[in-house]
Amino acid sequence: MTDETNEVVGSNSRVLADITVKLMDGSIADSTKVSGKPSWMIMGDGSFSEAFEAYLIGAQVNDVLTFELPAKDAFGELEPDNIHFMDISMFPQDISIEKGTILSFTQANGMELPGIIREIEANSVKVDFNHPLAGEDVVFEIEIKRIAA
Structure with a gap:
């Protein structure tokens, strides 16, 4: 070009x-x-x-x-398959897990994927991997x- x-x-x-x-x-x-x-x-x-x-x-x-x-x-559109529930023990203890927080997750191929914390209930964290918009x-x-x- x-x-x-x-x-x-x-x-x-x-x-x-x-x-x-x-x-x-x-x-x-x-x-x-x-x-x-x-x-x-x-x-x-x-x-x-x-x-x-x-x-x-x-x-x-x-x-x-x-x-x-x-x-x-x-x-x-929002894809339900891009919303995952993860056990809170899977998160490092030194990070703050709060509703609305965007965290970076490393995929199996090494690529980083942002996820938004949508809900926290007891030991379950709802993470949304859809685009924020x-x-x-x-x-x-x-x-x-x-x-x-």
């Missing part, structure tokens, strides 16, 4: 953008504006849903796009900074 600038977002473009994700109540769930570091998106690489990419196709530098996506096209309809605000081939 080159850093050659294109005029519009195409199906294989690399797009540098400020991205803000809002919940339906208007609260901000995440934003690159907080860090001041826009994010690169690679169109067509499978990282984003077709519905998401469809809003960007044809956009130009400095365009600000605002669109709503249902959960299935944003971060996916899974099941949420969201609003995206995308400000295109740069388009590259």
Whole structure:
């Protein structure tokens, strides 16, 4: 890939953008504006849903796009198979296990996977490995900074 600038977002473009994700109540769930570091998106690489990419196709530098996506096209639906109950003894004693805490778990292949503590009852800990925004309809605000081939 080159850093050659294109005029519009195409199906294989690399797009540098400020991205803000809002919940339906208007609260901000995440934003690159907080860090001041826009994010690169690679169109067509499978990282984003077709519905998401469809809003960007044809956009130009400095365009600000605002669109709503249902959960299935944003971060996916909640998958019950991604919720696990673990015995509290499986957690290191030096960490605080509280509802809402996000912990990193090492998978058998060595990859790290974040899990959210959803409930603690007696010796059972309910850990949710779904994306934190899974099941949420969201609003995206995308400000295109740069388009590259």
